[in-house]
Amino acid sequence: MSNTVKVQPDLKFVKELQAVGGDSLKKCYQCATCSVVCPLSPADSPYPRKEMVWAQWGLKDRLVNDIDIWLCHNCGTCSDMCPRGAKPGDLLSALRNMAYRNLAPLPIIGKLMSSSSGMLPLAAVPAIIYAIIWVIMAGKTGSFLPTFEWDHAAHAWKAVQDGAIVFGGLFPGDYTIDPIFMLVFLFMLWGFYAGVRNMLKAFDSQPKTFIVGRKDEPCFCSCLIDTLKYEILQHTQFNDCNDEESDELDVKRAGGHKMLMFGFVALMVVTGVVASGHWGGWLMRTIGLESLGNILGAIGHTPMPIYSPVKLLAFVGAGLGIYGLIALTKRRVNLDQSKQSSNWYDWYLLTLIWTIFLTGLGAFVFRTLGVALLAYPIYYVHLIGVFMLLAYLPWSKLGHLVYRTVALSYAKKIGRIPMGADK
Structure with missing residues (x-):
């Protein structure tokens, strides 16, 4: 005699899922073609077929705790x-969008991030802060568009x-x-800490996978290092998404992601050098090491001449x-909407990053x-733009940089996917 299983679908969840990009799931008739053709899906309990079933049934608990939504690279x-x-x-993209909204604390930010109507209050926060600073400094300098010279005695x-x-x-x-920005950075870290903690807690219900021939279960730290080495630096998962039938835009997608990532890394190094030089110089002068302080201060002094190695690195990062942005935007624009759609999260992220890069270059020019x-308004x-990118990162699509990295590392730890060197 078979056991009866009572299924209680969450209809509100289904509607929310459809609203953030999963509006076509009702068309699925469970042929399993998706799981068969996926180049990344594990042979054991493959995705995304089971996710399609769970979504049609409204099984929210199954889906929100599903590690496989993070293993997909949306090829x-x-x-x-x-x-x-x-x-x-x-x-799967829609499920990740829902995760961005709910993993981190302060879900109101996630709700505002999920539609264009929420951008105004989110953008208003930094806009008001820096408008007030601009007005105060205009009163102090006597102009909204002041010009300056360096006072060597005052170091200002x-x-x-x-x-x-x-x-x-x-x-x-x-x-x-x-x-x-230090407060913004700490706020971002707090959001990611809470979001990752909630993610790992949800993953505790994941079944452990037994791999024949596998020795002891690796520690999470070694899995994280492996993920950074292969999936992040080498983009192996993105490369595995392509085959001989992939078109040029899909092939360039991995390169676009990688170049954009290295661009951000280069600009982070530039920012770190400037901040370290400036504050290191201040610290050395404060404790009486005037000569060393002046040297460090000169390294971090801005604006830098064009021939400065730090400035040249900034140009490389911008390039x-x-x-990367051109490659990703071109692919997004040319998607066949009948097969793969773009949603608000996709265009918000691309638009914001384009804004940051173009305004950075425009301000310099x-x-x-x-x-x-033009220079000061730009x-x-x-x-x-930079404030919005950092402050709201745990609730945006770019949050996958952290969430997917953690999920891939956890998946390796439990044996859901192999370590990079074992592929």
Whole structure:
């Protein structure tokens, strides 16, 4: 005699899932083509077929705790081959979008991040903060578009007529840029800490996979290092998504992601050098090491000349980032919407990163040309963009940098996927 299993679908969850990109899941008739053609799906309990069933049944608990939604790299092969146009790849993407909204604390931020209508209050936070700073500094310098010269005695910028355009003069790093972004960075870390903790707690219910010939279960740290080495630095999962039938845009997708990542790394190094030089110089001078302080201060002194190695690294980072953005945007624009769709999360992230890179370059160009009327407003928009990227990172699609890395590492630990060297 068979046992009866009572299924209680969460209809509200199904509607929310459809709203964030899973609107075609009802077309699925369980042929399993998606799981067969997926180049990444494990042979044991493959995805995304089971996720399509769970979503149709409204099994929220199964889906929100499912590690497999993070193993998918959204190559779109399953959606391309689906005979019913059910877009299983979009379903997994929609599930990740729901995770961004709910993993981290303060779900109100996740809710605002999920639609264009929520952008105004989110953007208003940094816009108001830096508008107030701009007004205060305009009153202090006597102009909304001031120019400056360096006061060597005070180690600070002094407003003068016919001086240079200096963003650090209008938005002093010591009092506005560095303290605010340090708080933003700590807020971001707190959001990711809570989000990763909730993720790992949900993964505790995952069945452990037995791999024949496997020795002792590796520690999480070794799995994390393996993930950083293979999936992050080498983008092996993105490369595995491609085959001989992949078109040029899909092949370039892995390269686009990698170049954008290296672009961000280069710009992070530049930011670190500038901050370390500036604050290291201040510390050395404070404790009486004037000469060493001046050397460190010169390393972090901005604006830097174009021939500075740090400035050249910034140009390299900007170039890599824009190359990656072009590749990713071109692929996104040319997607066959009948097979794979783009949602708000996709376009928000691309638009925000484009804004940051273009305003960064635009601010540099107009500062160099001496056009204060354009340089300062563009830099103001740049500050807003960087603030939004960092502050809301745990609730945005870019949060997958952390969440997917943790999920891949955990999947290796339990044997769901092999270690990079074992593939």
